[in-house]
Structure formats: structure tokens, C-alpha cells
Amino acid sequence: MVRTRGDGSTSGPSSRVPPIASAQRAGVVAHVEHSPPHRPPNHTYSRIVRRARSNRRRTHKYLNSTTAIQMLSRDLLVEVIATVASHSFIDLHIVKMCCKDFLNAAEDSYVWRRVSLDMFPLIQWRPNEKVTSFLNLCMECGNIESLYREGLRKYFDYPNGKIDDGLEILKVAAQKGHKEAKYLCGMISLCSEDDVLRKQGFEYMRCLRKSKCVVGSRKKVKQLLTSIWKNNGIQRRNQNPLCNIKSTCKGWNVKKGRWVFLDNDDDDGNDISSCEYCRWDHELELFYQFLNVH
Structure with missing residues (x-):
């Protein structure tokens, strides 16, 4: 029911403002009541506020x-x-x-x-000025990966390789902590018939085995060497095995089967029941194979 006041205005349930429970809500309602008629609906306004806060x-x-x-x-x-x-x-x-x-x-x-430098091939078959500049800067700054690659190129480059110079550069990279350089220096030394060099090779390989990265280093060396013609000082294999007591030796076994080497964790350097010399004889066989040494 609509009643008429003395001033001619009307009043009724539809025009009354509901009671406000708190002063804060009253302030919000008052703000809404005095807002211009073109203001967006409440849900749109809330979305705009949330977006601004975010x-x-x-x-x-x-x-x-x-x-x-x-x-x-x-x-x-x-x-x-x-x-x-x-x-x-x-x-x-x-x-x-x-x-x-x-x-x-x-x-x-x-x-x-x-x-x-993993994404850069060892040999730049299509030289790029930016790439060449980048690699030269790495070499000038003493990047050990650059040293390692330079040693590889000089040691294995066919037919112009400089074996002695390449090996010296590989040794520098190995001393600086490069794992693949240690692997190559170790295996090249173990291939030698010189007992002093073989002892040096043992030190390199024991260091890698302690860190359980023999297999990973071998894979990376093999992968990188597939991109070049290999000419090296290892013309024939050393016929004298590192283990000279094959008849009484317990041999070398891995956790997942005899002579099956699957991952780095299998190379347990703390396994005292296996023969270390047999371990490196096995590694030498693999090294000869991917270098095509007969």
C-alpha cells in the first residue's frame, strides 16, 4: 500500500532502505546510493576492484x-x-x-x-661468425670445455693431429676438473706399456670411479668423437692385461649382471670383493672398440 505525504511525495515498502547492521556497510550503501546512474552493476564493479588489487x-x-x-x-x-x-x-x-x-x-x-658448450658441435662444419666469436672468447677466458675440445682436436684430428700437444692440453683440462678430459687421460695412460704412465692412469680412473661418473664420461667422449675422423697414438692394443692373476681372481661384477654396465650407480667404488684391475681391463676393451683399435 502506498501512502501520500503532505508534500505530495509517496512512501511505501519498495522505497524504504533496509536497516544497516554496521557503520562500514552503511558507508558502502550510502556510496552506492550516491553513485551516478551509469555505474556498472555491483558484480562488474567487484571484478574491476579485484583485478586492480591483483x-x-x-x-x-x-x-x-x-x-x-x-x-x-x-x-x-x-x-x-x-x-x-x-x-x-x-x-x-x-x-x-x-x-x-x-x-x-x-x-x-x-x-x-x-x-x-654442449649444444655446439666439436667441428663447425658451417662456420658462423657469431658462434666462432663466442667460442674464441670462451677459449680466451680459460673455459675448461674449450681446453678439452682443443685437446681432442689436436690429439685425434686426422691427418694433421699433434698428439703430444693435444695430450698436454687434455691434462690441463683434467687438472682443472674436467671429467671427460680425466677419462681420456686415464684411458690413454692405461693403454701405455709404460708402468709409470699406467699408474697415472689408475689415479685418473679412481678419481672418476669415486664420483661414480665413469660411464657418463665414457658416453660423452664417445658421442663427441663420432663427429671427427680419429687419428691417434693408440695404433694397437696393449696385449698385457692389467690383471695378471686371472686364474685366481674373483673378477669384476656389477649389481645387474656380469659384464653388464648400465648406469653410473653400478660402478660401486667401495665394492672390495671385486678386482679393480679387471674393472679397468673391461673399460679398456670398450675404449679400444670405439676407437677402432685392433
Whole structure:
């Protein structure tokens, strides 16, 4: 029912404002009542508010991240970038585009010394000026992967290889911690008939076995050598096995079957029940095979 006031206005249930439970809600309702008629519906307004708040949070988070990066010392930032570079050149390229601080840190010579070259073939059959410049810079900065590859090229390059020079470069890379360089130096030394060189070979291979990376190093060496013609000083195999007590030796076994070497974890350097010399005789056989040494 609609009643008429003295001033001619009307009143009724439809025009009454419902009671407000709190001052906060009253303020919101008052704001809505005084809003212009073209204001979007409440659900649209709420969505706009939520979106604005979300944008503010993202901006705040970005500013905090940028501030955190700027708070890092130069040495620590370079170490972080170098660790990324040592795993992937692509990841390094992505990181450099993140911010100016990363870009500047990535130009440090320490990063160039550690950057991974896995995506670059040993021999550049189609030379690229940018790639060549990048690889030369890595070499100038003392990148151990560059040293290792240079040693490979000189030792195995056919027919112009320089065996002695190549081996010396491989030894430098091995001393700096390059695993594949250690593997090659170790196996080349074990192929020798010189007892002193064989002892050196044992040291290289024991170091790799302790780290359980003999198999991984062998695979990477084999994969890289498939791209070049191999000419080397190992013209024939050493007929004297490392283990001279085959008749009484217990031999060498792996966890997953005799003479089956599946992964790094199988190379248990703490297994005292197996013969170490038999282990390296087996590795030498595999080494001869992929070098085509008869």
C-alpha cells in the first residue's frame, strides 16, 4: 500500500532502505546510493576492484624481486649466473634478458670460463661468425670445455693431429676438473706399456670411479668423437692385461649382471670383493672398440 505525504511525495515498502547492521556497510550503501546512474552493476564493479588489487600485488612482488636482486653483491650475482651457464647456454641466454643486472653480470669472464658448450658441435662444419666469436672468447677466458675440445682436436684430428700437444692440453683440462678430459687421460695412460704412465692412469680412473661418473664420461667422449675422423697414438692394443692373476681372481661384477654396465650407480667404488684391475681391463676393451683399435 502506498501512502501520500503532505508534500505530495509517496512512501511505501519498495522505497524504504533496509536497516544497516554496521557503520562500514552503511558507508558502502550510502556510496552506492550516491553513485551516478551509469555505474556498472555491483558484480562488474567487484571484478574491476579485484583485478586492480591483483595488479597491485603483482607490481609489488616485481618491485620486491628487483630490489632483492639489487641487494645481492656483485660476486654472488656472478656466481649465480655462472652456475646457470654451466648447465645450459640456452638458460644463460634467457637469464640475460631478465634484467639489466643479470645482463651485466653475465659479461664477467668467470661466467665465460664456466659456460656449457654442449649444444655446439666439436667441428663447425658451417662456420658462423657469431658462434666462432663466442667460442674464441670462451677459449680466451680459460673455459675448461674449450681446453678439452682443443685437446681432442689436436690429439685425434686426422691427418694433421699433434698428439703430444693435444695430450698436454687434455691434462690441463683434467687438472682443472674436467671429467671427460680425466677419462681420456686415464684411458690413454692405461693403454701405455709404460708402468709409470699406467699408474697415472689408475689415479685418473679412481678419481672418476669415486664420483661414480665413469660411464657418463665414457658416453660423452664417445658421442663427441663420432663427429671427427680419429687419428691417434693408440695404433694397437696393449696385449698385457692389467690383471695378471686371472686364474685366481674373483673378477669384476656389477649389481645387474656380469659384464653388464648400465648406469653410473653400478660402478660401486667401495665394492672390495671385486678386482679393480679387471674393472679397468673391461673399460679398456670398450675404449679400444670405439676407437677402432685392433
